[in-house]
Amino acid sequence: METENNLLQQAYFGLIALATFNNMNGEQIIKDLKQNPELWEIVVPGFLIGETETFKIREALEKRIYFDTLYIKTTGKCKGKLQKLAKKWQADRTYWIRTNEGLIFKVWFD
DSSP, X not given: OHHHHHHXXXXXXXXXXXXXXXXXXXXXXXXXXXXXXXXXEEEEEEEOTTOOHHHHHHXXXXXXXXXXXXXXXXXXXXXXXHHHHHHHTTOSEEEEEEETTEEEEEEEOO
């Protein structure tokens, strides 16, 4: 399972690196997260609501991807440090969400 999670996270990081939505700098986000692995368990991009198939094809042809949200499953440690990172990333809003899976840090770029 650990290897599967690593492969999945690598795939998500690959998508995040291609992010071009508003102020989102995917490469900086990945760099910061990799430097702070104690803060998170998995990071998942959230895609724009209302996208059409045509929009997704255009993204692929442009070798870009658009999404406006990151969902970070946290370890629950150093919540303040994650919030500081989100500010550095120029996120517009952040939310803490408690779920059955644990604590999720939602980072939204408008």
